[in-house]
Amino acid sequence: MDQTALAEGAEAEFMYLYQSGAPSSVRTELGVTTTRIGGGVALSMRDDPTNFWSKALGFGFEEPVTHALVDRILDFYRGEGSDGATLQIAPSVLPSNWDDIRTRHHLREGGRIVKLWCPIDVFSPGATDLRVGPVTPEDAREWASVVLRGFGMPEKGIAEMLVAGVEHPSTRPFAAWDGDRMVAGANLFLHGEVGSLNTGATLPEYRNRGAQSALLAIRAKEAANAGCRWLVAETGQPAEGQVNPSLNNMIRSGLRPLYTRQNWLWRPDAAPSSNGET
Incomplete structure (x- = not known):
């Protein structure tokens, strides 16, 4: 079993699901185009207000990473008129x-992502005084709003994109409530025997109350019920001397760092055209 291939494949597929499944009106509004190249996925959101959604990932397993493969990836972004992308x-x-x-x-260095992994039977559940449970279709728009506000992202267009993925058979969205108010949200993506814990965010005023740990626990239980053997997650690597509470919560729950992945940033005004070199 290649844990890296499984972890990268799960992330690539849930990102592809979000963007390829967006309503046509949203795809037009935000300039969303998706494609598969060399075993990976390339996702372009031409009018992305966050500089987050245009990314290419999942490469190096079906075919090797070469000059020619990177040419093909960047040619896709040039053809879409993208003002940048993250590899x-x-x-x-x-x-x-x-x-x-x-x-x-x-390509210049951007941030770094810690990929975490564990067997599902070693995961340790967390606790919270907040109520946690699955998100219904009626809750989907509020869930998307909470997640995006928790990440500090604008809602226009992107919320509708997240809502469209809620009823996909491979997704399991969950939320935490304080009384009747939804205050945190997260998603589980089922990919074969891997349960990907992603899209987790808490409103700033409700952090440090255990919402993330409890949402990790309820998603792990759902993944086990669905037959998954492994859990995978990712979060940003903190700068030297700083702390990422999300990373610490994941490690306390039993997830262990598998590797750290560098983001590589591309901008069209700095990149030459393709010459097909291998």
């Missing part, structure tokens, strides 16, 4: 000449 490639599949490839394509 996310697991460190274990980066080729020995990666420095040459990234230099030629003017």
Whole structure:
């Protein structure tokens, strides 16, 4: 079992699901286009107000990462008129000449993502004084709003994109409530034997009350009920001397760092056109 391939594949598929499944009106409004290249996915949101959703990931398993593969990925973004994109490639599949490839394509370092993993039977549930439970279709719009506000993202268009994924058979959205008020949300994506814990965010005024830990626990239980053997999650690596509470919560729950992945940032004004070099 290649844990890295499974972890990267799950993330690529839930990101592809979100954007490819967006309503046509949202895809037009935000300029969303998706494609599959070399075993990975490339997702373009031309009018993304967050600079988050245009990303390419899941590469290096079906075919190797080469100059030519990166050419094909960036040609897609050029063709869509994208003003930038993030390439996310697991460190274990980066080729020995990666420095040459990234230099030629003017890819610069961005943030770093910690990918975490554990067998589902070693996961330790957390607790909270908040009520947690599944999100119904009637709750979907509020859930999307809470998640996006928790991440500090605008709702216009993007909320409708998240709502469209709520009823997909591979997704299981959950939320936490303080009384009747929804204050945190998260999603579980089922991908074979892997349960991907993603899209978790809490409103600022409700942080440090255990919402994330409880949402991790309820999603882990749902993944086990669905037959998953493994859990995978990701979060940002904190800067030196700083702390990421989300990362600490995941580790306390039993998830363990699998690897740290560098974001590689591309901008069209810094990148030359393709010449097909391999």
